[in-house]
Amino acid sequence: MAGIAVLVFREVLEAALVVSVVFAATRGVPGRTRWIGAGIAAGVLGAVAVALSAGAIADAAAGMGQELFNATVLFAAVTMIAWHAIWMATHGKQLAMQMQSIGAEVAVGRRPLAALLIVVALAVLREGSEIVLFLFAQAVGGSGWIDIAGGIALGLAGGVATGLALYFGLLRIPVRHFFTATNWLLLLLAAGMASQAARFLVQADLLPSLGPRLWDTSALLSDRSLLGQTLHALIGYDAHPAGVQVVFYVVTGVLIAIGMRVWGRPRKRVSGAA
Amino acid sequence: MIPIKTTNIDAVTAIAKTAKVLSMLALACTLLLGVGVAQAQDAEARLVIKEHKFVPAEIKVPANKKVKLVIENQDATAEEFESYELNREKVVPPKGQVTVFVGPLKPGRYPFFGDFNKDTAQGVLIAE
Numbered sequence: 001m002a003g004i005a006v007l008v009f010r011e012v013l014e015a016a017l018v019v020s021v022v023f024a025a026t027r028g029v030p031g032r033t034r035w036i037g038a039g040i041a042a043g044v045l046g047a048v049a050v051a052l053s054a055g056a057i058a059d060a061a062a063g064m065g066q067e068l069f070n071a072t073v074l075f076a077a078v079t080m081i082a083w084h085a086i087w088m089a090t091h092g093k094q095l096a097m098q099m100q101s102i103g104a105e106v107a108v109g110r111r112p113l114a115a116l117l118i119v120v121a122l123a124v125l126r127e128g129s130e131i132v133l134f135l136f137a138q139a140v141g142g143s144g145w146i147d148i149a150g151g152i153a154l155g156l157a158g159g160v161a162t163g164l165a166l167y168f169g170l171l172r173i174p175v176r177h178f179f180t181a182t183n184w185l186l187l188l189l190a191a192g193m194a195s196q197a198a199r200f201l202v203q204a205d206l207l208p209s210l211g212p213r214l215w216d217t218s219a220l221l222s223d224r225s226l227l228g229q230t231l232h233a234l235i236g237y238d239a240h241p242a243g244v245q246v247v248f249y250v251v252t253g254v255l256i257a258i259g260m261r262v263w264g265r266p267r268k269r270v271s272g273a274a
Numbered sequence: 275m276i277p278i279k280t281t282n283i284d285a286v287t288a289i290a291k292t293a294k295v296l297s298m299l300a301l302a303c304t305l306l307l308g309v310g311v312a313q314a315q316d317a318e319a320r321l322v323i324k325e326h327k328f329v330p331a332e333i334k335v336p337a338n339k340k341v342k343l344v345i346e347n348q349d350a351t352a353e354e355f356e357s358y359e360l361n362r363e364k365v366v367p368p369k370g371q372v373t374v375f376v377g378p379l380k381p382g383r384y385p386f387f388g389d390f391n392k393d394t395a396q397g398v399l400i401a402e
Contacts, residue, residue: 003392003393007389007390054352054365054367055367055368055370058365058366058367058370058372059370063371063372063373064373066364066365066372067364130354130365133352133354133365133390134352134354134389134390136351136352137351137352137353137390137391138390140350140351141326141351141391199361202375203362203364203374203375203376204375205340205342205375212376212377212378212379213361213380218358218359222358223358223361224358238361239358240359240361241361242361
């Protein structure tokens with residue numbers, strides 16, 4: 001049961017951290033729980049579908065279908081996060097001011113939630129499909145149902161608890177800095193996903209690695225430690241990245257930052273609230 | 275065939291420009307294909323997953339060379355080939371075969387494991 005719980009926990013953790021950041025970034029939006037819940041549900045369904053077609057995906061694109069699929073899913077998520085982060089940069093200050101004046105949990109207008117619904121769904125789909133494959137292998141391999149059910153329950157509880165801890169930690173950020181903080185978190189999340197996508201493309205030999213191991217900080221913080229995995233999911237920490245991963249990370253981060261700067265510049269007020 | 279009017283110089287220049295761009299694209303593609311052809315010189319290594327174990331559990335590959343690692347899963351359940359040292363992870367479907375490119379690696383030992391059967395599926399890739 002412990003082995004099952006550990007694997008489920010690790011996968012749930014990655015998805016839960018993404019969901020937590022998204023949940024924080026949509027603070028104050030009416031109906032966000034429903035949107036994000038829908039994203040999770042879509043992700044779970046997608047995970048089962050992906051797991052069922054694992055063989056077909058693996059065989060596609062001359063055996064590199066898995067890498068292409070993962071890279072595509074990651075790039076799609078990067079695009080959606082970038083869009084939301086840039087949108088928030090233009091509207092975030094206003095939202096924070098409204099939240100300060102009328103209270104944090106009061107409706108503060110509409111925000112595009114569809115992009116983040118997709119981000120949540122894709123995160124759950126990616127991690128969830130591995131859980132489904134693993135559990136299926138366990139069931140076929142003769143693990144008892146009690147072990148499997150117990151493993152799922154423990155792993156899920158642990159992952160969700162960590163996600164909630166992150167969420168409530170983020171809520172402690174003062175409201176006036178809140179959306180700036182979540183926006184930067186979204187930027188780092190997207191940069192990390194772009195780096196992971198690049199890694200998959202190197203693995204498939206579709207991108208040059210530009211140095212297979214640019215540096216090695218595994219002695220300092222191992223990829224397999226809990227902190228290493230948390231930072232991997234949140235900001236794309238990689239103990240020994242390939243050169244091209246760093247390129248993708250930096251370029252994605254800079255592009256989003258430029259987008260936020262260009263469109264997020266304070267405009268002349270239309271309605272005169274000084 | 276569309277006759278090119280000699281009077282319509284703009285169109286001719288546009289076509290010439292397009293041709294130039296296309297030839298440059300073709301050149302780029304050839305270069306990329308060249309990279310593809312170079313793959314033929316990559317080293318190749320084979321691993322088999324059988325009864326949730328890697329066979330061989332120790333595999334030697336040349337150092338400082340890109341390696342095409344072919345992993346065949348003879349089991350009826352999926353496995354995930356994973357390695358922190360190699361920075362790789364890939365699901366190997368039941369009765370399926372996948373390819374993972376690694377390296378060029380510095381000489382050394384690079385442990386890997388099957389994430390779905392960690393107790394038994396352990397191996398190490400030795401680059402020398």
